[in-house]
Amino acid sequence: MGIFTREILPLVKALRAGDRFATAAIIRKTSPLLDRDALRDAGEAQQGRLDRAKGACAGLLALVDGQPPASLRDVLRYVAEHRLFTVPDVLLPFATADPDPADEDDADENEEEVDNKSETAAWRQALEAPFDQVDKYDRYVRGVSQFDTHQGVKGLEFPRVMVVISDEEARGFLFNYDKLFGAKGKSKTDLDNEAAGKETTIDRTRRLFYVTCSRAERSLAVVYYAENPTASRDALLQQGWFAEDEIEVVG
Structure with missing residues (x-):
């Protein structure tokens, strides 16, 4: 380019x-x-x-x-x-x-x-x-954009932060927010790694989610693209990630 x-x-x-x-x-x-x-x-x-x-x-x-x-x-x-x-x-x-x-x-x-x-x-x-x-x-590539990757913001802080999450767009296997939030069940590999005390996809995703959310100094918004928004909302509430008045389903 x-x-x-x-x-x-x-x-x-x-x-x-x-x-x-x-x-x-x-x-x-x-x-x-x-x-x-x-x-x-x-x-x-x-x-x-x-x-x-x-x-x-x-x-x-x-x-x-x-x-x-x-x-x-x-x-x-x-x-x-x-x-x-x-x-x-x-x-x-x-x-x-x-x-x-x-x-x-x-x-x-x-x-x-x-x-x-x-x-x-x-x-x-x-x-x-x-x-x-x-x-x-x-x-973006010069690091002066208001956008960055989840890994790229480590160590930075901003007054307002919006975290955009989409497992489909990420197209990877190292991180999975559906599993972290409880909207998707654990795989056999996840269960085997847990039993063996090894790091799992959920462990990596939890750390990454902490990195992104802790960048916010005053306000934080999380945009979560889910295959089944209603089921994902229920899972978020059940696991206590957010309060009911903090979640808005769009579309």
Whole structure:
């Protein structure tokens, strides 16, 4: 994602702010359009390259601020077409137009199954995200977002905390909130580990839940996505996790 967070996003921010100096600095530093060697080779045609860079920037701003919202792939294609930045090799296959639908229909099903598990498939899905998500992603990976993982907040404190829980979205086996809250029964492995005095999924989940909830200094909200909300509510009350007036079932 480096081309988006380190090159395209800063340029878009400078363009939106109308900061011509920052815009020029970004283009001069990393764009092939104003590469020093390219400008030298252009000779008397340097003004033409400057005009191309200016027009490409204006078009980029129109694309990302237009409707419908531009996807990452839309922006990548534009950048490649106008040579605003150098597209990394791993993203070059996505910087061109979509293949003919007829060709896709003829693709072998086995190849499609393999591709769905590949890095290429992951990039294809990621690049469908709206471009404006890049800023949120950048803030998240730099640790300045209001969101973080359950493990990532250890040692931090905040006035207000919302803990979002979903076993389905977590797609793992190390933690299981349904089991912790009593909405799901213990497995044979859980029972065997308990009998042997070994750590269980419930033990790990309880510690993680403590970490997240203890980050709150003044107020705490827990959003729990459950397969059966009513049964989960009953289990929470039965095990004394929350009082009745602290639970609200939505949906």
